[in-house]
Amino acid sequence: xxxxxxxxxxxxxxxxxxxxxxxxxxxxxxxxxxxxxxxxxxxxxxxxxxxxxxxxxxxxxxxxxxxxxxxxxxxxxxxxxxxxxxxxxxxxxxxxxxxxxxxxxxxxxxxxxxxxxxxxxxxxxxxxxxxxxxxxxxxxxxxxxxxxxxxxxxxxxxxxxxxxxxxxxxxxxxxxxxxxxxxxxxxxxxxxxxxxxxxxxxxxxxxxxxxxxxxxxxxxxxxxxxxxxxxxxxxxxxxxxxxxxxxxxxxxxxxxxxxxxxxxxxxxxxxxxxxxxxxxxxxxxxxxxxxxxxxxxxxxxxxxxxxxxxxxxxxxxxxxxxxxxxxxxxxxxxxxxxxxxxxxxxxxxxxxxxxxxxxxxxxxxxxxxxxxxxxxxxxxxxxxxxxxxx
Ligand code: NZQ
Ligand code: ZN
Numbered sequence: 355x356x357x358x359x360x361x362x363x364x365x366x367x368x369x370x371x372x373x374x375x376x377x378x379x380x381x382x383x384x385x386x387x388x389x390x391x392x393x394x395x396x397x398x399x400x401x402x403x404x405x406x407x408x409x410x411x412x413x414x415x416x417x418x419x420x421x422x423x424x425x426x427x428x429x430x431x432x433x434x435x436x437x438x439x440x441x442x443x444x445x446x447x448x449x450x451x452x453x454x455x456x457x458x459x460x461x462x463x464x465x466x467x468x469x470x471x472x473x474x475x476x477x478x479x480x481x482x483x484x485x486x487x488x489x490x491x492x493x494x495x496x497x498x499x500x501x502x503x504x505x506x507x508x509x510x511x512x513x514x515x516x517x518x519x520x521x522x523x524x525x526x527x528x529x530x531x532x533x534x535x536x537x538x539x540x541x542x543x544x545x546x547x548x549x550x551x552x553x554x555x556x557x558x559x560x561x562x563x564x565x566x567x568x569x570x571x572x573x574x575x576x577x578x579x580x581x582x583x584x585x586x587x588x589x590x591x592x593x594x595x596x597x598x599x600x601x602x603x604x605x606x607x608x609x610x611x612x613x614x615x616x617x618x619x620x621x622x623x624x625x626x627x628x629x630x631x632x633x634x635x636x637x638x639x640x641x642x643x644x645x646x647x648x649x650x651x652x653x654x655x656x657x658x659x660x661x662x663x664x665x666x667x668x669x670x671x672x673x674x675x676x677x678x679x680x681x682x683x684x685x686x687x688x689x690x691x692x693x694x695x696x697x698x699x700x701x702x703x704x705x706x707x708x709x710x711x712x713x714x715x716x717x718x719x720x721x722x723x724x725x726x727x728x729x730x731x732x733x734x735x736x737x738x739x740x741x742x743x744x
Contacts, residue, residue: 385445500551
């Protein structure tokens with residue numbers, strides 16, 4: 355490993371089936387007033403809400419509820435939540451849901467504790483936390499695997515007026531203090547959302563893996579996670595209630611975007627930048643905005659780099675290298691990725707997400723070009739990738 359890095363992890367994870375007992379343990383040490391925030395109501399239908407409320411009541415907490423957090427949470431909803439936190443003197447924000455609800459909790463915490471325009475400062479300008487910034491601690495009961503938001507400082511917010519979907523990584527103080535992770539809670543996730551979460555995880559790992567060229571332990575960890583994910587995806591698609599597969603998917607998702615896979619790596623994240631811009635224009639499901647462009651994007655990367663992609667083909671997909679050039683092998687690995695996208699039923703083109711050619715310029719304008727991958731995109735190449743992904 356040649357890169358320099360800092361690794362820390364402020365989140366305590368409680369993993370396994372005893373979610374109620376784990377939540378009761380996790381709540382110790384936080385104040386009385388809990389903002390219970392969740393999405394569109396799936397937790398009421400599958401019993402998770404009842405589990406959580408009974409634990410909160412037994413612990414003597416006062417509950418303020420904030421529901422209706424939408425997939426791809428919006429700035430308006432963040433503003434609503436931050437008013438509620440301010441008005442109720444909240445001690446803990448408990449996010450019960452997937453990445454949208456967890457990202458939302460972070461945005462509410464930051465916005466409620468900042469006197470200025472938090473969206474402008476933290477998302478548009480990507481500035482550091484203001485020294486006077488106050489924060490409300492966050493706890494998580496995770497109901498869907500994919501984003502890894504349960505153990506990182508990431509928060510992705512959509513501003514529909516400006517047609518912007520912007521993510522940022524906050525420092526450890528904003529990360530959840532704890533996450534209760536019961537794989538059984540994910541059994542009721544609709545299949546297409548499960549698949550979107552699986553591809554999101556795969557993409558997080560690839561964004562970090564396809565960068566740099568030193569011999570790095572991080573890449574060996576990444577390969578193991580990808581192999582586990584591919585295997586478990588096949589099991590879970592046949593039987594969504596296979597606990598072993600769902601638990602592996604949940605755990606892989608958490609590690610896929612925790613800083614361990616990226617430690618010492620330049621990290622690309624360009625597929626996510628394109629995916630977020632597509633999301634701002636279409637409100638499409640996050641994981642599918644990534645699956646629809648990934649094979650095309652990576653084929654473009656092989657114009658500059660083939661060694662890492664050839665290794666991906668062999669180690670992750672088990673492709674026999676005999677008699678093949680490095681470039682052929684690299685492309686076969688990307689073909690295997692594309693076949694897996696079809697096999698699991700993730701989106702394989704942008705048209706199906708509602709993208710039309712007249713959006714290309716706007717999507718290109720909204721895409722941040724970070725330039726940390728194997729090839730820095732210019733605008734023309736970005737538009738070619740969009741066109742080839744239709
Ligand atoms: O709203 P409810 O009723 O909860 O339904 C949700 C939602 O409709 C449903 N769902 C979740 N758990 C369920 C369930 N349905 C039945 N049973 C359950 N147990 O699934 C739908 C999708 O939920 P959502 O939270 O939107 O999905 P996901 O976890 O994929 O989160 C997506 C958001 O996270 C951001 C994305 O951009 C997007 O806004 N990301 C956050 C990241 C981070 N913090 O590091 C990184 C990612 O790259 C990503 O950008
Ligand atoms: Zn993602």
